Amino acid sequence: MSAPILVLLAHPELRHSRICRRLAQEARARPEVEVRDLYALWPDYVIDVEAEQRAVEAAARLVWLHPVQWYSMPALMKLWLDEVLLPGWAHGRGGRALQGKELWPVLSTGGHARDYRPGGRHGHDFADFLRPYERVAALCGMRWRAPMVLHGAASIDDAALAVHAREFVHRLTAPVPAGPRGD
Ligand SMILES: Cc1cc2nc3c(=O)[nH]c(=O)nc-3n(C[C@H](O)[C@H](O)[C@H](O)COP(=O)(O)O)c2cc1C
Numbered sequence: 001m002s003a004p005i006l007v008l009l010a011h012p013e014l015r016h017s018r019i020c021r022r023l024a025q026e027a028r029a030r031p032e033v034e035v036r037d038l039y040a041l042w043p044d045y046v047i048d049v050e051a052e053q054r055a056v057e058a059a060a061r062l063v064w065l066h067p068v069q070w071y072s073m074p075a076l077m078k079l080w081l082d083e084v085l086l087p088g089w090a091h092g093r094g095g096r097a098l099q100g101k102e103l104w105p106v107l108s109t110g111g112h113a114r115d116y117r118p119g120g121r122h123g124h125d126f127a128d129f130l131r132p133y134e135r136v137a138a139l140c141g142m143r144w145r146a147p148m149v150l151h152g153a154a155s156i157d158d159a160a161l162a163v164h165a166r167e168f169v170h171r172l173t174a175p176v177p178a179g180p181r182g183d
Contacts, residue, residue: 004032004058004059004060004061004176005030005032005033005034005059005060005061005063005172005173005176006033006034006036006055006056006058006059006061006062006063007024007027007033007034007035007036007063007065007172008036008038008062008063008064008065008077008080009024009035009036009037009038009039009065009066010038010039010064010065010066010073010074010076010077010080011037011039011066011067011074012039012069012074012075012076014037014039014040017067018153018161019067019108019150019153019156019161019164020065020066020067020108022161022165023065023106023164023165023168024037024065026165026168026169026172027063027065027168027169027172030169030172030173032173033172033173034055034059036052036055038076038077038080039074039076042076045075045076045079047079047080047083047084049083049084049086052080052084053084053089053097056084056097056098056101057097059101060101060102060176061101061102061104061145061172061176062098062101062102062103062104062142063104063105063106063172064077064103064104064105064106064107064133065106065107066107067107067108067109067153068107068108068109068110068111068129071122071129072129072132081136085098085136085140090140091139091140091141095140096141098140098141098142099140099141099142100141100142100143101142101143102142102143102144102145102176102177103133103136103137103142103143103144103145104145104147104148104171105130105133105147105148105149106147106148106149106168107147107148107149107150108149108150108151108153109126109149109150109151109152109153110152110153110154111151111152112151112152112155113126113151113152116129116151126149126151130147133147143177148167148168148171150164
């Protein structure tokens, strides 16, 4: 199956997830969205690179949906970048497969928003931890869409999660704007 909106879900323990699992569930209900659960597809960390590249090629919007772990992405998401975003395909000479596509990170954190600031518990604004994501997008000629981040995951109640999920679906299925890419 291929779809214009591709969600790459990367959660190492999805059955224990509350936030990402809920968002993935909502995304799966939409016909124009394909959700690829990387940990279910590649439990042994042996990624079918060609299958992943075909799915990406068919999409206009690429969503990275994952919990923040160690201020970064889960291991299989990182391996996906290492193995799928090859030179000559994603970047470098002749590498134009991702040109003009949109990259939209949708993330959750245990840390509270107030703690992501200079001098705070996590030392930096949250956006600072997303610089590598932004640069991946730029290097591959993708258009960067402002991330959607749910902070303080452990203390969010059901009503707030429902609001978050609704807003996620709204943004997920909004038309992908045409235009020049952002760096
Ligand atoms: C191994 C591990 C590392 C984590 N690292 C961070 C972190 O660096 N910053 C943070 O705010 N939360 C961190 N967390 C908390 C998760 O981000 C949080 O539990 C998750 O986003 C909740 O979403 P879920 O319900 O989909 O699992 C970590 C959790 C685990 C298990």
